[in-house]
Amino acid sequence: MPSKSDFIIHNARIFTSDEANPKAEAVAVKGNRIVFVGTNEGAKEFQGTSTRVIDGKGCTLTPGFIDSHFHLLWGSIWMGAAQLYDAKTRDDVSKILQAFAADNKTSEWVDGRGIKYSIISTRQELDEIIPDRPVYINAYDGHTSWANTKALELAGILQPGKEAPGVGVIVRDESGLATGELRETAMDLVADLIPLPSEARKRELLKMAMKKINATGVTSVHNMNGDLNELQFFAAVEDAGEMTVRVYVPYHVKPETTEQNLSEAAEMAKLQGDFARGGCVKFFMDGVWESYTALNLEPYADDPEAKPEGIYSAGHFNRMATLCDKYGLQMFTHCCGDGAVRRTLDGYEAAQKANGKRDSRHRVEHIEVIHPDDLPRFKGLGVIASMQTSHAPFSANEGDVWLERTGPQRWGRSFAWRDILNADAHLILGSDWTVAPFDPMVNMHVAMNREKWSPDDPDQTLTLEEVILGYTRNAAYGEFKENEKGQIKEGYLADLVLFTHDLFALPKQDIMTAKAALTMVDGKVVFEA
Secondary structure, three states: OOOOOOEEEEOOEEEOOOOOOOEEOEEEEEOOEEEEEEOHHHHHHHOOOOOEEEEOOOOEEEEOEEEEEEOHHHHHHHOOOEEOOOOOOHHHHHHHHHHHHHHOOOOOOEEEEEEOOOOOOOHHHHHHHOOOOOEEEEEOOOOEEEEOHHHHHHHOOOOOOOOOOOOOEEEEOOOOOEEEEEEHHHHHHHHOOOOOOOHHHHHHHHHHHHHHHHOOOEEEEEEOOOOHHHHHHHHHHHHOOOOOOEEEEEEEOOOOOOOOOHHHHHHHHHOEOOOEEEEEEEEEOOOOHHHOOOOOOOOOOOOOOOOOOOOOOHHHHHHHHHHHHHOOOEEEEEEOOHHHHHHHHHHHHHHHHHHOOOOOOOEEEEOOEOOHHHHHHHHHHOOEEEEOHHHOOOOOOOOOHHHHHHOHHHHOOEOOHHHHHHOOOEEEEOOOEOOOOOOHHHHHHHHHHOOOOOOOOOOOOOOHHHHHHHHOHHHHHOOOOOOOOOOOOOOOEOOEEEEOOOHHHOOHHHHHHOOEEEEEEOOEEEEEO
């Protein structure tokens, strides 16, 4: 006789993400593991007097969603700042910042996050909103910020003379004064002056964020920044029994990082908790199209004179990639331009030639534009394509500057999800929160419904099954955990999400009407509508 389970979810349309057993009606959970997957009748053997039985009512049950590109602690801390994500006008920004300033009278700084480009462009505009306190607002993509005069004076960069390190740009007017716009590493000159919240406040913000994340069906994330301190912070929260999101944390490799510094990444790889673990590194090869910092093979469509060089030269990246690979570390590399994708693949190939071929599963993050010649290299090198579908402009009618920067000549090979799958590459999906909402239904909607930007563009949309696999089994593969999670399979971790609808019965344009109804992490219900 099988032992009695803690939970049974039956009468569900279960999409297991398990090739050998793709569909089921019921699942039973005992402790933190799945102990049965099959029919409603078969699940009855696992029902005891203390078993909680949940009626799925014909709705879809999937493995818990794994967001493959995330900023968990950053995003949690940013939840404590003024939220500018929904601001559409300068007046909206003014109201949000002034309300935040009034609610946080004891804070020296007014800190805002998530603004879209072109709403604010100068320090004087921010001075008009709040002149007497330093103001710093960050763009939704995290690659550009704006500061008021007081903030620039505190950083010592208002007057000419001091410039940003690396690829950073302090935008200056004709007289040499800072306009208030700060790109890439120039942002740190101001951001580093803003006091960090206390450890207790960080933990409070993290728990608040995880509660909202779980409410969308997300149970695991792959972090895209980090160091040993950040991993130890998550590990401490795990030790206290307060983690409800599993997190894979990289060591952020910067251009100034040395081989000796990589010992910290090796230390992180030894930390392998159930909820917080290391073993990977993160590079940035370029910036973003919007700020003319994406590394391209051809000039920008709207400014041919903009010619970014990339954050790493080819030789520098090859050396660092070879070192990281030698230490057995998985690599994630941010690449928005097709030049960045190629340079990164070249580096991975150099590492493979130097160290020998192994199951390395190195990854390229974003891949907003790719040259067709580089598509087959993903399969050939065993490289994973990690993409965020909601980054793509949904249509050509939205006035998105991204489309202007790239130009029609690149549109057919932009956000090429279908082309990448057709090239037999591993495709994994995520949100890049806080750049975009963490709700998987947003990414699902864009992935399934994105319009062609011109009639001649290929159709790059994905099916519902492909999106779910990108968020479950494939995402687990992307962190070497495909034998532990990402599938509804006996012996696997009980990370599950039950939706409010049968996703497969919804017209694809209506997919966002569905929400998570129940989320389980490690055999515990962490969200229930």
